[in-house]
Structure formats: structure tokens, C-alpha cells
Amino acid sequence: METIRDIGYRDELARFTPNLRRYARALVRNHSSEAADELVQTTLTRALGGDQARRGARLLVWLVSILTGLHREQVRDIGAEQKLGFGGGESPTVGSSSSWKSARRDPALLSSIPLEYREALLLVVLENMSYAQVAECLGLSVTTVGTRVARARDYLAKAQAGWSSDKPLSATQGKAARTPAPYLRVVK
Amino acid sequence: MVMRPFSDVDLHAFVDDQVNPERRAMIASYLKTAPDEAARVESWRRQNEAIRTVFGSAASEPVPLWLTIGQVASGRERASTRPDHASDSKSSALRQRISSPHRQDWSKGWTACACVVLAFGTGLAVPYAAPQWAHAVERFLPVSPRVEQLHRLSTRTAEAQTTYGTDPDHPVEILDAPAGSLATWLKRHVGFSVRVPDLKRAGWTLRGGRVVPDDAGRAALMVYENAVGDRLSLRIGRINNPAPFDTSYEVTPGPTLVWMDGPLGFGIASSKEGSWLADNARDLYRAVYDSPES
Structure with a gap:
């Protein structure tokens, strides 16, 4: 039943699975690895039923656009992110214990970035995509991608500023931001 | 106010390595003369570093078995033979959970059943609800x-x-x-x-x-x-x-x-x-x- 073509396609899907997991982990609420992996699984399931002509970078772009769409659908369905940034963008309340907790779950403060901007930023930063590729993933113009990345960084900077004036975490946060410990930098 | 030779969009593109080498060099030399701008660019670079530090390693973790393509594919084949296969259109999170990957391993055939039967039959009452996979039970699924x-x-x-x-x-x-x-x-x-x-x-x-x-x-x-x-x-x-x-x-x-x-x-x-x-x-x-x- 399986043709050689199928097998090659599956290898390609397997090759991109780690990329999808990384992107999904950063994208989903509280960075739950379970929620992220379920998104990846649904994405792969769709991809297996889809057009197998895409390979390489084009395939990754397609997979990412599926995953992004699924995630948006989930966010809409559950309404879970009404507060955590879908359209709104909420910076953590400085100094309160609940903001401290949310920062532990969200060490990079990504939930302070509205979803549409977060998607663009993550693809550029984590997946090393060009603005043009991100534009294709998200169905935007290249200019809009540039704007969204810039907006995302503004939100993030605001959230970080909120943090650095906050007592309990300021020391560690500031230090981590200034000199990222080299041994922590496991990239790729 | 002095005209800025580069817009914010240019500077972001610079941080993200989206500009050609020529322009890159121009922006880099401009930043040497504009410490305020350089500081902003540096802060964005640190943001990038922070995100990569926190999430970069997610791509080098071992992929769970249930996410391997073979497993996903056999789950998909099974799902497509089920009459209630409507999950592809408007999939709610709950429905995705139900049509989850773990299920197939039970249906892998008679070997699994045989093992269980044999285990019980020989008095090795295997406590399959052992704590190490209790978290999977929380996901409503037999693993x-x-x-x-x-x-x-x-x-x-x-x-x-x-x-x-x-x-x-x-x-x-x-x-x-x-x-x-x-x-x-x-x-x-x-x-x-x-x-x-x-x-x-x-x-x-x-x-x-x-x-x-x-x-x-x-x-x-x-x-x-x-x-x-x-x-x-x-x-x-x-x-x-x-x-x-x-x-x-x-x-x-x-x-x-x-x-x-x-x-x-x-x-x-x-x-x-x-x-x-x-x-x-x-x-x-x-x-x-x-x-x-x-």
C-alpha cells in the first residue's frame, strides 16, 4: 500500500516534527507540552491526508500554517486567551503574586504579546524564517510581517519593563537578560 | 529633530538578519553613531536570545513515540474508517482528545490482549494503572x-x-x-x-x-x-x-x-x-x- 513517494513524504514530516513542537510549545497557553504536542499531532494527521507534492521549506511553511490555524481555532473555541492577549495584550500586573506565578509558567513573557504578533515573532526568532516565509505561513504581506514583529517586540519590552521594576524577580530577570548564560543556549 | 536615516522597520529587519549585506553594513555603521538606537537594537537582540534560550531546546527533545509519523498515520487510517469522522472540519479540542493517538496501541492486535490475559491467568495480576502513566489517564486515554x-x-x-x-x-x-x-x-x-x-x-x-x-x-x-x-x-x-x-x-x-x-x-x-x-x-x-x- 505504501509507495516510495509516501515514505519520502513521511520522512520529511518526521524531519520537521521537532520544528513544529518547538513553535507549538512557545505558542500555546502556559507552554504546556501536552497541548503543544496535540497540536502537532493534529497538524501531522492533516498533512498526511493532504497534498504530498510539497517538500522541504515549502512543506514546513505549509505545516506551520496548518498548525497556526488550528491553534487560532482552539483559542477561539475555548476563549481561553481572551485575557492573555488575543487582540488585547496584557502586561502582567506588577508585583502581585498572580503575576509572579504566571511569569514562572511563562518565563519569556510571551503571553504579553497579542497572538497575531506573537506568531510572527516566534517564526522569525525560533524557526529562523525569513519575513517572506512568515508572510506565506500567515497569509500576510512581507511589510505586515515586519510591522507585526516590531509590534510584538514593543509589547514584550513593555512587559519586561514591568518586570524589571518588580522586586522579587528583578535581579534574576535583569541578569538573565543582560548576560544569557552560555550553557543554557541550546539552540536547534 | 534630526531625520533618522533608518526606520524602525529597517532596524527590526536588521536584528532579524533580513537585510542584504550591503544594507547591513550601512545600518551597522549608523548604529555606531546613534547610541540610543543601538541600545534599542541590542534590547531586541536580547529578547531574541531569551526566547531561543527558553524554547530552543524543545526541538532537540526526543519526539514521543505517539508523535512519530508511523503512529500518527496508523491513527489516521483508523480514524478515517470510523463513522463519526467529522473531526477534520470543525475540530474542537475535546474531539481531538478523543481521537487521540494512544488508542491504537491497544488495538495493535491480539498480542497485547494475549499478554494481559496471560498475565492475569498466571496470577501475575499486573497493576496496569500504575502511577508512572497516571498522567496519561488524565487525558482520558488508554495508553x-x-x-x-x-x-x-x-x-x-x-x-x-x-x-x-x-x-x-x-x-x-x-x-x-x-x-x-x-x-x-x-x-x-x-x-x-x-x-x-x-x-x-x-x-x-x-x-x-x-x-x-x-x-x-x-x-x-x-x-x-x-x-x-x-x-x-x-x-x-x-x-x-x-x-x-x-x-x-x-x-x-x-x-x-x-x-x-x-x-x-x-x-x-x-x-x-x-x-x-x-x-x-x-x-x-x-x-x-x-x-x-x-
């Missing part, structure tokens, strides 16, 4: 204990290889000198007999061993090296509720080579790149059993 255990083995083996196996100078606590002493030492420290296989015929010389953490208790790690300095780690730990009779191996993404044999779980990881482990899985698996004791 094959074998898949769950192999996944744990894979994760633990990959961790041990990354943490100790790749250490250039001190991968091990104890050298095997005099020969044979390592097995004794390991047995004393992990609490079960460990056979230290000699993999010289496969080109791997034993560097030594160490004790590594396990979910409950300790596991043994043996580190081997070949002539060109590649490393290979063999991790042996205890298995709770071992699945009877199934000693077949699996190569999981990571990659690791894992299998269970009675009460023990085995895992092999190597610093060699790419598909090497998958290509040599059979030989390594056999070498562990066939080789003389070190």
Missing part, C-alpha cells in the same frame, strides 16, 4: 504501558547521553580497572546486577560507568568510545510492571535505541550523527547480548 515505558526510557537515555555521555573529560565516575570491577561497583550502587557488555568487536571501548538518576532509584550508565572519539552510552535501569515477553527494540527519534528485557530497561544513545543509530540498531542490540562480559 499502552509498553509505549509509555519505552518513551520514558528514550527520554532518560537521551538525557544521560547529553548530560554525561558527551562530557569530554569526565563522562564516568568509575573506570573498569581492574577489569570486571565496574560490574561489582555498579551492582552495589544501583541495587541490581548489571552486566557490562564488551563492545570491542563493534569498535567501542569501555570508558567506564556511573550511576544516574531514575524515576525510582538509580540506573547504571556505561560509556564507550571508539577510535575517533565518538561516544556511545548504554543505560540500564529498572522497569516497573514489565510487559512480559516483549524484548523487541525500537529506535525512537532523539535518536535512542530502547528495549525492555524482563525487569530491566535498556537504552543506547550515541554522539554519532544522523541515522547511524537507526542503521546499526540491530547490530548494537545483538552486541549487547552476544558480547562477552567486559
